Amino acid sequence: MITTNPFDDDKLREECGVFGIWDADGAAAVVALGLHALQHRGQEAAGITSFDGHDFHSHRAMGHVAGTFDKDGVIRSLAGRVACGHVRYSTTGETALRNVQPLFAELSSGGFAVAHNGNISNALTLRRELVRRGSIFQSTSDTEVIIHLVATSTYRTLLDRFVDALKQVEGAYSLICMTPEGMIACRDPLGIRPLVMGRLGDSVIFASETVALDVVGAEHMRDVEPGEIVIVDASGMRSVRPFSRVNPRPCIFEHVYFSRPDSIVGGNSIYSVRKAIGAELAVEAPVDADLVIPVPDSGVPAAIGYAQQSGVPFELGIIRSHYVGRTFIQPGDQIRHLGVKLKHNANRALIQGKRVILIDDSIVRGTTSLKIVQMMRDAGATEVHMRIASPPTRHSCFYGVDTPERSKLLAAVHDIQGMAEFIHADSLAFVSINGLYKAVGEARRADVRPQYCDACFTGDYPTRLTDQDALDCTDQLALTAERVM
Known part of the structure; x- marks a missing residue:
């Protein structure tokens, strides 16, 4: 399946x-x-x-x-x-x-x-x-x-x-x-x-x-x-x-992605915070384009904020079907490719001949962003710019979030330009860590510990990582033994 x-x-x-x-x-x-x-x-x-x-x-x-x-x-x-x-x-x-x-x-x-x-x-x-x-x-x-x-x-x-x-x-x-x-x-x-x-x-x-x-x-x-x-x-x-x-x-990624937009976290409306992140992103990373398009569904509030701040029209350029779970067909490359369109499809009449800004909440491995950018190009977009409503995810989480090992995080192995080339976007930008804090009503200060756990972006883990440290030590000993041999 x-x-x-x-x-x-x-x-x-x-x-x-x-x-x-x-x-x-x-x-x-x-x-x-x-x-x-x-x-x-x-x-x-x-x-x-x-x-x-x-x-x-x-x-x-x-x-x-x-x-x-x-x-x-x-x-x-x-x-x-x-x-x-x-x-x-x-x-x-x-x-x-x-x-x-x-x-x-x-x-x-x-x-x-x-x-x-x-x-x-x-x-x-x-x-x-x-x-x-x-x-x-x-x-x-x-x-x-x-x-x-x-x-x-x-x-x-x-x-x-x-x-x-x-x-x-x-x-x-x-x-x-x-x-x-x-x-x-x-x-x-x-x-x-x-x-x-x-x-x-x-x-x-x-x-x-x-x-x-x-x-x-x-x-x-x-x-x-x-x-x-x-x-x-x-x-x-x-x-x-x-x-x-x-x-x-508290985990700042609750504001970016995990919590439902209709929840209140730490006294903040998640929907309002995500719109504010999008608005901050528009200030930090403007681009001349025709449409702002959210990656459904998590990119919608940030895309609204980006569009309102930038003046570029918001449109639903990717249509999601809510009635498809898993296919009943055995996987193969062709079927796998077609299966993508069962769940999400480009609004071709809207996108044809347009310069589009795609808004998503994060980039992890980058494989998804690559598919989305290609979907826009196949639908006739003349330019595809990607804007991300969180800073680059460069570090794994050890506090209950399923994160790939660091070597598989795209931002851990590429700079921004390298990431843009990997996903085939005309440009790529992320909201800054200070911009993210500003959107949740805080100011991140370099002289004190952060008000949130933002370790997935900064590597500043708030607790000891006893098991992970032991694993890293074991891996290092094994690597040293290999070199000696």
Whole structure:
């Protein structure tokens, strides 16, 4: 089978989305609706775990939320007034049902379910030590490390054991956990991955994005703050902050691409920020042309901002079909090429004889941009200029985003001119890192640590990368041994 969405195959993929609700009739059904709204954050697998006051119930499956939880009887089997769910795109661990979340285990304190958005950057190191001490892992997911750390902690209360576990992990995490006593939600001290709180009547909701609250009719209360642990149980809601306070560094790529445009992140409208990025890009990289054309769908807000700022007309020069998923034809070069046009097709009557500016959110390997530029030329464009609503992606992400190794990132091996030649564009430009910060209402200062995690652009990682550093060291030793031999 071949994918017919060539534009999405060369994107940075967000890792996961989480949603949990406390004390609601039909809790699992509400979670399923919330996960529908978060489907863009993970399209590989989905799962829901509920608690009925006595027992935990789980259903996990590969595929989309609709195909999994719209089936007769599935939601009815997830009884209880408490539930949490997860949509997944794997960044650590194999693609297998055993890695689909929420993960669940029976601890000495009772059942414990966890849904995790992010990536533990020292998970392999912790896992080796846990296995040495006798832990038996059932998955290859980094999330299971958290369960084992909680299970083996010597502290008395579950909350203290949970805090003890979190103090041993590095990297990014937004967690929703369920126990027989209540629901726990938390973010890592830097707040790299998002998590928000909402209310639906007397029910409390946690979700990766505000759009999931909108879909279920909930009111957005506030963000779960970096380093905060929120506990909801029969006695009410309380918050603890067990970590030393540090300056937060949330992922700036949430504003560029990951979050849905109708979400609010860090108090900012994602749609408005993306328009502002496009406007900044028009100021920084103007070009004489006839049309501004977005690469659907993620390039649309930035393209609107670029067009409004530049005065060049905005047009839908690429038409996307929303009804094609995968072809039923066995792949071959000719069929693969034709499959591209099943999903996206150039608006030839509009483009013929025009100088066009294509607006996209990012360039990763460059293979997608090459196809898009060629599509415009085949449709009769006389010039094709590409403008990108983020700085060049030169570094891999280790915080829960599926990124190619650095050698496969086009911007890591080519300068801007080399990238333009690779994708066959007449010109190519990216918004500057300072322009990106300006669009989100900040000023990036060289004399202090950045307000966001922008490591994929700058290489300035906000945490230790224990596992990656060990891997790099092993690779370097192997390379040295080869040279000696």
